[in-house]
Amino acid sequence: MFLVGLTGGIASGKSTVSSQLRGLGCPVIDADVVARRVVEPQTRAYRLLVQYFGQDVLLENGEIDRQKLGQIIFTDPEKRRMLNSITHPEIHRAMLKEILYYFIRGYRYVILDVPLLFETRRLTHLMKHTVVVYCDPATQLSRLMQRDSLSREEAEQRIAAQMPLSEKRGLARHVIENSSLREDTHRQVLRLHTALDDSTEYLPIRAVAVAAIAGLGGLFLYMVKLLTS
Numbered sequence: 001m002f003l004v005g006l007t008g009g010i011a012s013g014k015s016t017v018s019s020q021l022r023g024l025g026c027p028v029i030d031a032d033v034v035a036r037r038v039v040e041p042q043t044r045a046y047r048l049l050v051q052y053f054g055q056d057v058l059l060e061n062g063e064i065d066r067q068k069l070g071q072i073i074f075t076d077p078e079k080r081r082m083l084n085s086i087t088h089p090e091i092h093r094a095m096l097k098e099i100l101y102y103f104i105r106g107y108r109y110v111i112l113d114v115p116l117l118f119e120t121r122r123l124t125h126l127m128k129h130t131v132v133v134y135c136d137p138a139t140q141l142s143r144l145m146q147r148d149s150l151s152r153e154e155a156e157q158r159i160a161a162q163m164p165l166s167e168k169r170g171l172a173r174h175v176i177e178n179s180s181l182r183e184d185t186h187r188q189v190l191r192l193h194t195a196l197d198d199s200t201e202y203l204p205i206r207a208v209a210v211a212a213i214a215g216l217g218g219l220f221l222y223m224v225k226l227l228t229s
């Protein structure tokens with residue numbers, strides 16, 4: 001099994017591409033969806049968030065007021081760092097559980113849709129393939145403003161909270177150009193799907209598992225020998 005990291009900038013088209021990949025039968029783990037789950041009321045991350053940001057970031061029903069929290073963290077790097085330090089470990093733990101689920105079900109690869117893949121780095125070294133969904137800055141800005149009903153300033157703040165998309169495209173093994181029609185994007189997604197299906201590289205996850213078991217087994221036998229001699 002191997003892992004595919006799908007990333008890009010905010011509103012560059014990651015969800016659009018990942019839904020096209022899902023349509024081709026690929027398993028996709030969406031970090032944004034996982035991120036919503038790990039901050040549900042009564043979770044550890046939720047308690048830490050309320051402890052740090054206060055009750056002001058809660059809705060009447062006790063759930064996180066995502067709009068208000070977004071306004072706070074996209075204008076304050078220190079508060080964004082705190083939010084990331086609370087949520088990212090939980091997000092990564094939850095994603096690893098989902099990866100194990102697909103591993104057990106025998107999938108050859110799993111696609112992880114992770115907006116901050118290159119920013120957090122913690123997962124990057126596990127990826128055998130990395131894919132950046134790119135679109136030009138003007139298109140990204142207008143799509144974000146339109147989709148989330150943001151002012152130009154708010155949209156620019158959110159874009160500035162991430163590594164520049166032009167930098168990300170230079171780090172990725174595959175780039176999907178998503179500045180024009182969805183049909184053009186889909187043609188690239190079909191080529192990417194073929195490349196992934198043809199990819200025979202394996203993340204040494206099995207090798208690591210076998211080595212760990214063999215190592216532990218050898219250690220156990222050594223201990224038994226020591227104790228019985």
Ligand SMILES: CC(C)(COP(=O)(O)OP(=O)(O)OC[C@H]1O[C@@H](n2cnc3c(N)ncnc32)[C@H](O)[C@@H]1O)[C@@H](O)C(=O)NCCC(=O)NCCS
Nearest residue numbers: 009010031032035066069070083084087114115116161162
């Ligand atoms: C800030 C929050 C409350 C805003 O919620 P909202 O529903 O408005 O946006 P949503 O969660 O759908 O995220 C939309 C996009 O914002 C960007 N984004 C989200 N969090 C961050 C962050 N900490 N830093 C930079 N960009 C971010 C991503 O491109 C994401 O795809 C929310 O994004 C959040 O809890 N972020 C912290 C967790 C996180 O880092 N998620 C990214 C997954 S790697």
Ligand SMILES: Nc1ncnc2c1ncn2[C@@H]1O[C@H](COP(=O)(O)OP(=O)(O)OP(=O)(O)O)[C@@H](O)[C@H]1O
Nearest residue numbers: 009010011012013014015016143147178180181182
């Ligand atoms: N090729 C395209 N043509 C026209 N609109 C597009 C195209 N690709 C994406 N969009 C639109 O642009 C917006 C952002 O796309 P999408 O939600 O897929 O981006 P994203 O990278 O997943 O965003 P986020 O970082 O917030 O998760 C959406 O409203 C989507 O419908």
